[in-house]
Amino acid sequence: MIQNLIRKIQETKAPICVGLDPMINYIPDALLRRSYREFGENLEGVADAVWNFNKEIIDHTYDLVPAYKPQIAMYEQFGIEGLKVYEKTVRYCQEKDRIVIGDAKRGDIGSTSAAYATAHLGRLKVRGRTYKAFHTEFVTVNPYLGTDGVKPFVDVCKAEDAGIFVLVKTSNPSSGEFQDRLIDGRPLYEEVARKVVEWGSDCKDGRYSNVGAVVGATYPEIFVTMRKLMPDTYFLVPGYGAQGGTAKDLKACFNEDGLGAVVNSSRGIIAAYRQEKYERFGAEHFAEASRQAVIDMAADINSVL
Amino acid sequence: MIQNLIRKIQETKAPICVGLDPMINYIPDALLRRSYREFGENLEGVADAVWNFNKEIIDHTYDLVPAYKPQIAMYEQFGIEGLKVYEKTVRYCQEKDRIVIGDAKRGDIGSTSAAYATAHLGRLKVRGRTYKAFHTEFVTVNPYLGTDGVKPFVDVCKAEDAGIFVLVKTSNPSSGEFQDRLIDGRPLYEEVARKVVEWGSDCKDGRYSNVGAVVGATYPEIFVTMRKLMPDTYFLVPGYGAQGGTAKDLKACFNEDGLGAVVNSSRGIIAAYRQEKYERFGAEHFAEASRQAVIDMAADINSVL
Numbered sequence: 001m002i003q004n005l006i007r008k009i010q011e012t013k014a015p016i017c018v019g020l021d022p023m024i025n026y027i028p029d030a031l032l033r034r035s036y037r038e039f040g041e042n043l044e045g046v047a048d049a050v051w052n053f054n055k056e057i058i059d060h061t062y063d064l065v066p067a068y069k070p071q072i073a074m075y076e077q078f079g080i081e082g083l084k085v086y087e088k089t090v091r092y093c094q095e096k097d098r099i100v101i102g103d104a105k106r107g108d109i110g111s112t113s114a115a116y117a118t119a120h121l122g123r124l125k126v127r128g129r130t131y132k133a134f135h136t137e138f139v140t141v142n143p144y145l146g147t148d149g150v151k152p153f154v155d156v157c158k159a160e161d162a163g164i165f166v167l168v169k170t171s172n173p174s175s176g177e178f179q180d181r182l183i184d185g186r187p188l189y190e191e192v193a194r195k196v197v198e199w200g201s202d203c204k205d206g207r208y209s210n211v212g213a214v215v216g217a218t219y220p221e222i223f224v225t226m227r228k229l230m231p232d233t234y235f236l237v238p239g240y241g242a243q244g245g246t247a248k249d250l251k252a253c254f255n256e257d258g259l260g261a262v263v264n265s266s267r268g269i270i271a272a273y274r275q276e277k278y279e280r281f282g283a284e285h286f287a288e289a290s291r292q293a294v295i296d297m298a299a300d301i302n303s304v305l
Numbered sequence: 306m307i308q309n310l311i312r313k314i315q316e317t318k319a320p321i322c323v324g325l326d327p328m329i330n331y332i333p334d335a336l337l338r339r340s341y342r343e344f345g346e347n348l349e350g351v352a353d354a355v356w357n358f359n360k361e362i363i364d365h366t367y368d369l370v371p372a373y374k375p376q377i378a379m380y381e382q383f384g385i386e387g388l389k390v391y392e393k394t395v396r397y398c399q400e401k402d403r404i405v406i407g408d409a410k411r412g413d414i415g416s417t418s419a420a421y422a423t424a425h426l427g428r429l430k431v432r433g434r435t436y437k438a439f440h441t442e443f444v445t446v447n448p449y450l451g452t453d454g455v456k457p458f459v460d461v462c463k464a465e466d467a468g469i470f471v472l473v474k475t476s477n478p479s480s481g482e483f484q485d486r487l488i489d490g491r492p493l494y495e496e497v498a499r500k501v502v503e504w505g506s507d508c509k510d511g512r513y514s515n516v517g518a519v520v521g522a523t524y525p526e527i528f529v530t531m532r533k534l535m536p537d538t539y540f541l542v543p544g545y546g547a548q549g550g551t552a553k554d555l556k557a558c559f560n561e562d563g564l565g566a567v568v569n570s571s572r573g574i575i576a577a578y579r580q581e582k583y584e585r586f587g588a589e590h591f592a593e594a595s596r597q598a599v600i601d602m603a604a605d606i607n608s609v610l
Contacts, residue, residue, distance in 0.1 A: 079439060
């Protein structure tokens with residue numbers, strides 16, 4: 001699966017993905033009003049507005065980017081109606097032949113992780129027939145429970161040619177609280193990085209493994225070590241733009257072949273029209289603002305590669 | 306909220322909760338066949354069978370237990386149809402005036418954790434009106450991202466009088482891989498325990514905090530330390546029974562007041578009819594077997610208190 005992502009990165013010349021993390025206040029009023037008129041001022045109405053918002057952004061950007069990363073929490077907060085839109089958004093990206101990274105950060109004890117792996121990457125067997133639940137190409141995984149919490153995801157990656165990105169060092173301000181603590185003189189995230197390599201070692205697809213790592217753009221000082229510890233691991237890099245990560249910082253995330261990382265931006269793309277830089281588009285042309293923000297982001301990152 | 310749980314524990318004299326983690330192979334064939342006839346051999350059919358299975362177990366046990374703990378992964382694997390049954394199961398337990406601990410192990414960066422907290426404990430505002438998504442009394446939370454990943458849950462606990470149980474030491478075989486690693490001579494799970502106390506310190510409801518801790522029954526050697534580090538923290542203790550934890554071991558999880566812990570059993574209760582001990586009930590009386598298993602478990606644990 002990682003080769004599919006790489007191929008699309010090379011085709012689009014954009015090692016980036018668009019985070020589809022719609023907050024209600026990102027959605028232009030006109031869109032909200034339209035959905036409220038049709039479905040009422042309720043969870044169904046909001047969910048419909050989120051869907052229309054996503055669809056327009058995808059329509060305006062899919063020829064430019066290899067992948068989308070919907071954050072499932074932003075849909076889960078609207079309950080069943082929200083998760084239907086998550087599913088619809090995933091399918092729509094796939095219809096456009098884009099890769100979907102489900103940002104779910106799941107992880108549990110063995111049998112439970114197996115259920116999550118089925119939900120997000122696999123298939124469920126019901127009397128001989130198989131069914132897919134949310135089915136994305138990749139999903140993000142939390143490593144706190146150790147190998148038996150991650151292994152069921154890796155098993156499904158092998159069976160289904162899917163992929164995961166395991167949280168190694170996250171982009172948030174307090175990520176260091178546990179992740180940076182020293183164990184035998186080395187930070188915990190390095191221990192996790194070593195495990196990511198181990199988990200991914202028999203799950204290769206070309207040079208790179210289908211078991212990738214999440215490494216936050218907000219901590220550039222660790223990129224060189226991360227790259228050295230995980231030379232054949234693909235990085236999913238959140239935190240560019242709105243969270244503070246810059247292209248110059250990101251150079252060290254990539255290998256000498258220009259591959260090895262896919263940089264995510266959510267707010268910076270989907271809510272671009274609210275930035276001064278793109279306000280000329282206006283709320284009604286929010287998706288065109290997103291398109292321009294994607295073009296600018298790809299150029300910014302390519303400038304350092 | 307923790308006082309509501311305590312009150313129900315005292316009323317039922319049972320410091321236990323029933324894990325509603327239905328695997329397809331736990332569900333008696335007759336139940337599956339009935340649902341398949343009505344809805345087809347598909348995700349809707351399976352989900353309906355899960356619902357009927359849960360309902361019968363709840364009907365046969367709700368007068369005996371204070372709480373249920375549905376594991377959301379087991380529903381998520383069936384997609385939207387499964388999550389509808391999760392929601393229905395939660396509501397049904399609440400109609401029976403029972404406490405629901407949503408076992409979701411969510412956790413992310415700040416704004417995303419806020420969305421999860423809304424989804425599982427809070428309410429969403431849509432133009433003045435508020436709506437609930439999955440809304441359980443408690444939810445389990447993964448601490449790997451640190452304070453800003455947990456704080457949004459604590460904020461909702463305060464606003465809504467809800468509660469969380471933060472993963473400190475999980476019950477699975479490889480939980481020690483990261484959780485036991487020494488930081489300044491102390492295992493990581495002790496660092497997390499200290500943080501749980503800090504996060505819960507201004508979220509008290511009587512003696513105990515609404516911010517609880519998950520401490521696995523499979524590592525009894527750490528209970529004394531855990532109790533000492535977190536004297537006013539309620540423990541959610543998975544791993545009793547099927548995973549190997551015994552009542553004798555569990556004594557140290559409780560305070561001198563007989564409170565401080567709620568012990569979960571999933572498979573051991575809901576699939577009791579498949580054990581030799583309860584096979585006399587037969588598959589058609591699976592819920593009566595569950596009832597007997599609850600009675601036996603409560604007696605077992607009370608025998609050491």
